[in-house]
Every structure is written in structure tokens, then in C-alpha cells.
Amino acid sequence: MDFLPFFDHRTFASVYLWLESTRISWVMNNIRWAWPICESIHFIGLSLLLGTVGFFDLRLLGFARRVPMAAFHRLIPIGITGFVMNALTGFCFLAGTPDQYLINPAFQAKVVLLAVAGFNVSAFYLTMFRRVRRVGPGEQAPLFARIIGGVSLCSWIGVMTAGRLLTFYRPSFYIPPN
Amino acid sequence: MTPLAIFPYTEWIERSGLSRWIREDSLWAFPIILILHTVGLAFLVGANVALDARILGVGRGVPLASMLPFFRAMWLGFWVNAVSGVLLLAAYPTKAVTNPLFYVKLALIAIGLAHAESIRREVLRNPSFGGTDGPGASRLLAASALACWLAAVTAGRLLAYTYSYLMAYEGR
Numbered sequence: 001m002d003f004l005p006f007f008d009h010r011t012f013a014s015v016y017l018w019l020e021s022t023r024i025s026w027v028m029n030n031i032r033w034a035w036p037i038c039e040s041i042h043f044i045g046l047s048l049l050l051g052t053v054g055f056f057d058l059r060l061l062g063f064a065r066r067v068p069m070a071a072f073h074r075l076i077p078i079g080i081t082g083f084v085m086n087a088l089t090g091f092c093f094l095a096g097t098p099d100q101y102l103i104n105p106a107f108q109a110k111v112v113l114l115a116v117a118g119f120n121v122s123a124f125y126l127t128m129f130r131r132v133r134r135v136g137p138g139e140q141a142p143l144f145a146r147i148i149g150g151v152s153l154c155s156w157i158g159v160m161t162a163g164r165l166l167t168f169y170r171p172s173f174y175i176p177p178n
Numbered sequence: 179m180t181p182l183a184i185f186p187y188t189e190w191i192e193r194s195g196l197s198r199w200i201r202e203d204s205l206w207a208f209p210i211i212l213i214l215h216t217v218g219l220a221f222l223v224g225a226n227v228a229l230d231a232r233i234l235g236v237g238r239g240v241p242l243a244s245m246l247p248f249f250r251a252m253w254l255g256f257w258v259n260a261v262s263g264v265l266l267l268a269a270y271p272t273k274a275v276t277n278p279l280f281y282v283k284l285a286l287i288a289i290g291l292a293h294a295e296s297i298r299r300e301v302l303r304n305p306s307f308g309g310t311d312g313p314g315a316s317r318l319l320a321a322s323a324l325a326c327w328l329a330a331v332t333a334g335r336l337l338a339y340t341y342s343y344l345m346a347y348e349g350r
Contacts, residue, residue: 036335046219050221052227064246064248066244068239072240074236168209
């Protein structure tokens with residue numbers, strides 16, 4: 001099954017070569033606990049992200065309405081920390097076995113969903129953040145902010161879903177021509 | 179490979195219709211259960227991260243009692259994971275029950291839940307705190323709860339790399 005069928009191993013052959021030549025790639029493939037430790041960090045990061053950004057989205061959607069938005073927004077740096085942890089460990093996985101990711105349809109879907117989340121969060125801070133900051137206890141967020149919250153929550157859950165599907169869509173290993 | 183005393187029992191589960199269905203017959207059962215287990219984890223541990231961070235002093239302007247609904251999300255995540263966890267156990271019982279880390283994970287979850295319940299009763303519902311920060315003891319409780327949950331996630335993740343037996347009498 002293809003998600004982005006115009007990409008195949010040949011498209012990324014030079015990217016594979018570069019990623020596999022990095023020290024990170026060597027560590028991931030030769031240090032026994034490197035991969036499991038990165039996996040654990042990846043799941044802790046995911047929990048930090050959903051626990052703060054995800055619950056901020058839920059609050060936008062009307063959950064726990066007595067929580068004041070400006071004060072709750074102070075938890076967002078924890079979510080950003082989680083995201084950075086996951087970007088770093090995610091790069092480690094990618095460098096470890098690049099040919100198992102770049103043409104993997106689940107990986108491609110994950111990248112698209114990450115881009116959706118990224119555009120969505122930019123839209124939030126550019127348009128709604130100042131108004132949302134003033135949403136106090138018991139008050140409802142404006143409609144557009146609620147839509148952004150819904151898109152955010154769906155895209156992060158989608159990112160997790162695509163991430164879990166990676167193993168089931170692994171492509172064949174790339175064998176370089178001679 | 180030495181067969182363990184538990185193998186006849188786990189083999190019986192592995193030969194059951196449900197176990198075979200999740201493991202072999204259905205293309206989608208296993209991935210869907212795994213996805214539910216991950217999303218459930220995110221809500222269960224995520225709700226606790228937010229609660230514990232707040233008690234530890236992040237976002238002090240959030241009244242503690244206003245976070246009580248987080249417990250509903252937490253318990254929803256917990257039950258999704260209890261059910262999906264039992265199904266994963268049904269698919270590969272030998273793999274789990276022969277790994278000591280599996281029991282460490284279950285114990286950490288139990289301790290984490292006990293902490294969360296204490297936090298709900300003694301910190302969030304404590305009228306004497308009146309929306310302000312609790313005493314040092316509640317911060318200690320929150321720190322210890324957070325440590326339990328992050329350790330439980332780590333133990334769960336490491337199960338995929340530390341098992342000794344995948345199935346009873348494999349290959350026979």
C-alpha cells in the first residue's frame with residue numbers, strides 16, 4: 001500500500017546514505033539499550049504533550065470549564081518539552097533505519113498530520129491566543145478557537161495512531177545497487 | 179528452551195479463539211488494540227502529568243478544584259487501557275507472564291492510581307487549601323505520583339525488548 005506513491009527507495013537513496021553515516025545511526029544500531037531507551041523517552045514525551053496541549057484543547061472544547069485559560073496555558077511549556085523530546089528521539093529512530101521510515105505510508109501520514117498540527121498551532125497563536133487568554137473560569141472559548149482545539153486534538157491523536165501503525169507498514173529493506 | 183510450569187495454562191489461552199483471532203486471524207485487531215492502548219496511555223498519564231505539574235507549582239492560577247474533571251479523563255484512559263491490556267495479554271499471555279517487568283509495570287500502575295486517589299481526596303477536594311497551594315506534603319505526593327507514571331510507561335515500553343518467551347511451546 002502506498003500513501004505517497006511517487007516516492008520509492010531510489011528517491012531517498014542518498015538520504016539513507018547520509019543518515020546511516022551519522023554517529024546517531026551507529027549508536028542506535030550498536031548500543032544495545034539505545035533503541036528501547038529512546039522508545040521510552042518517546043512515550044514519556046507523548047504523555048507530556050497530550051497531558052498539557054491535549055487538555056488545553058479539551059478545555060477549548062468545553063471540558064473542565066472552571067479552568068481559567070491564561071493560567072492553564074502556563075503548562076504548555078511542558079508539552080513543548082515533550083514535543084522536543086519526541087522530535088529528538090524520532091530523529092534517532094529515523095537515522096537508525098531510514099529505509100524503514102521514509103517510504104513507509106504510516107510515516108508519511110504521520111508527517112502530514114504533524115504538519116497539520118503545526119499549521120493549526122500557528123493559526124491559534126496568530127489569531128485566537130489573545131482572546132483565549134481572557135477566557136476565565138466558566139467561560140466558553142470563541143467558536144474559531146474551539147475549532148482549532150478540535151483540529152489540534154484530532155491531529156495529535158492521529159500522529160499517535162500513525163506512529164503505532166509504523167511497524168505494520170514497514171517496507172522491504174533497501175539494497176543499494178552494488 | 180525449558181518449558182515453565184505456567185506454559186500449559188498460557189498455551190491453553192494461546193489456543194483459544196479470542197487469542198488466535200487477535201494474533202493471527204484478524205489483520206486489524208492487533209493494531210487497533212495497540213492504538214487504543216497508546217491513546218489510553220496518553221490520556222491516563224497525560225491527565226496525571228497536568229495534575230501533578232499543577233500541584234508542583236506550574237500554572238498556580240489554575241484553582242486545584244477546577245481540575246477535578248481531569249479525573250474523568252484519567253479513568254476513561256485507564257479503562258480503555260485495562261480492556262485493551264487484557265486483550266493484548268490474551269494474544270500473547272506467555273510473553274507477558276514470564277517477564278518480571280510485567281509485574282513491575284502492574285505494580286507501578288496500582289501505586290500510581292493510589293497516588294491519584296490520594297491527590298483527589300486530600301489535595302483537590304481539601305477545602306482548607308481554598309484554591310491555593312497545598313503544603314509540602316502534597317508536592318511530595320505529586321512528585322512521587324509523576325515518578326510512578328513515567329516509570330510505568332518506561333516499564334511498559336521495555337516489555338517489547340525484555341521478554342524471554344514469545345509463546346508456550348513455540349514452533350511445535
